[in-house]
Amino acid sequence: MKQPITYELLHECKQTGARRGIVHTPHGDIQTPVFMPVGTQATVKSMTPEELKEEVKAQIILSNTYHLYLRPGNKIVKEAGGLHNFMKWDRPILTDCGGFQVFSLSELRTITEEGVEFKSHLDGSKHMFSPEKVMEIENDLGADIIMSFDECCPYPSTHEYTKQSMERTTRWAKRCKEAHARPDEQGLFGIIQGGFYEDLRDKSLKDLIELDFPGYAIGGISVGEPKEEFLKMLKYTAPKMPKDKPRYLMGVGTPDYLIEAAIAGIDMCDCVLPTRIARNGTAMTWNGKVVVRNATYERDWGPLDPECDCYTCKNYSRAYIRHLVKANEILGIRLLSIHNLRFLTNLMERVKIEIEHDNLLSFKTEFYKKYGYEE
Numbered sequence: 001m002k003q004p005i006t007y008e009l010l011h012e013c014k015q016t017g018a019r020r021g022i023v024h025t026p027h028g029d030i031q032t033p034v035f036m037p038v039g040t041q042a043t044v045k046s047m048t049p050e051e052l053k054e055e056v057k058a059q060i061i062l063s064n065t066y067h068l069y070l071r072p073g074n075k076i077v078k079e080a081g082g083l084h085n086f087m088k089w090d091r092p093i094l095t096d097c098g099g100f101q102v103f104s105l106s107e108l109r110t111i112t113e114e115g116v117e118f119k120s121h122l123d124g125s126k127h128m129f130s131p132e133k134v135m136e137i138e139n140d141l142g143a144d145i146i147m148s149f150d151e152c153c154p155y156p157s158t159h160e161y162t163k164q165s166m167e168r169t170t171r172w173a174k175r176c177k178e179a180h181a182r183p184d185e186q187g188l189f190g191i192i193q194g195g196f197y198e199d200l201r202d203k204s205l206k207d208l209i210e211l212d213f214p215g216y217a218i219g220g221i222s223v224g225e226p227k228e229e230f231l232k233m234l235k236y237t238a239p240k241m242p243k244d245k246p247r248y249l250m251g252v253g254t255p256d257y258l259i260e261a262a263i264a265g266i267d268m269c270d271c272v273l274p275t276r277i278a279r280n281g282t283a284m285t286w287n288g289k290v291v292v293r294n295a296t297y298e299r300d301w302g303p304l305d306p307e308c309d310c311y312t313c314k315n316y317s318r319a320y321i322r323h324l325v326k327a328n329e330i331l332g333i334r335l336l337s338i339h340n341l342r343f344l345t346n347l348m349e350r351v352k353i354e355i356e357h358d359n360l361l362s363f364k365t366e367f368y369k370k371y372g373y374e375e
Helices: 051-056 065-070 076-079 085-089 099-105 130-143 160-178 198-211 227-240 255-264 275-279 312-315 319-325 330-356 358-371
Strands: 004-012 018-025 028-032 034-037 061-063 093-095 109-111 118-119 127-131 146-147 187-192 215-218 246-250 268-273 282-285 290-292
Touching: 004 127, 004 330, 018 330, 028 319, 034 061, 034 330, 051 330, 061 085, 065 076, 065 099, 065 127, 065 130, 065 160, 076 093, 076 130, 076 255, 085 099, 118 130, 127 130, 130 146, 130 160, 160 187, 160 198, 198 215, 198 227, 215 227, 227 255, 255 268, 255 330, 255 358, 275 330, 282 330, 330 358
Parallel strands: 034 268, 061 093, 093 146, 146 187, 187 215, 215 246, 246 268
Antiparallel strands: 004 018, 018 028, 109 118, 118 127, 282 290
16 A cells, blocks of 8 residues: 655754655645644634745644534534645645643543543533544544544653553554554554653654554653753654654744754654744744834834744834734734744754755754854
8 A cells, every 4th residue: 555645865964863854745745844833723823824835835734633523523624525625725734633632621531441531621511532533533634644542641740650651552553543544545643652751762662663654753742841851852762763754743833942853853843832922922033032012112113033034024013013912903913923933934944954964053053042042
């Protein structure tokens, strides 16, 4: 059977081992490493598909299995011809498995070997996610890349609890693979768990590799732990992942974490952060964060970021965007969202170039200094 998702390695950075590659999908190629904007409810908040393509230059977006299952319902999306047709996005889509939302949004949940029973955060109604149910939903949604159902351990967790959770995740991954009804159209990725224990990460990775998924993700880090813990587990796990398949780090979207992920050999990252902070009036720039609602920008006629090529920076001043944000005008959120998303796609375009020139560590030092990070 021909795999719908394949990975082509183009170059490895001699400084770091960072990878420059291409993920081939049914809806087009993805140049990696890549940041993937999150469209939780079949939309990247306040953005049209045309803006995402033309202004943000997004190659792939994510949607959320949990939220789309609750509304409008996976059967509605299926009737519409799948997510691509429903939201009029003709490039690749990835759907997560909904596991993180089940564990973070649902106050009342029961985990068993069968799956997770939970109450909807919308109306309190009871639902059950099993590996088979999640596969049914993701098959209906029709994304190019779909994720196997996993249990996301809270931080911190004991070794014993993490071990039980990781082993259950592996058993669920096997059931997901068996229940996956469209393996020739959708690539199912396995999710490596094991918390912050190296022996458990090794075991999870070994067992999932035996299941031979077309791609692999690191789950369960960037969940509130200190940065040192995050970096230690990232650098331990990523280089051990299969070299001939895409490597995905889930839930990462700050510039420093994206650069660190690339250095570790990760190909794909996603996060809601750029649009979330846009709604709070914050912009990411090449010289650090700009909280545009602050009074200091009231008469600032310059762009958000003089080094940015986005629609917002080419057309509008900080003073105008501040006014929109203070007045709760939707346009303010839209302009900041376009900018933040373009900033991160720009950053990853630069990272790709630095990998090709074997210069990623030097770029990291330069970027950290400008942005205001400590190395």
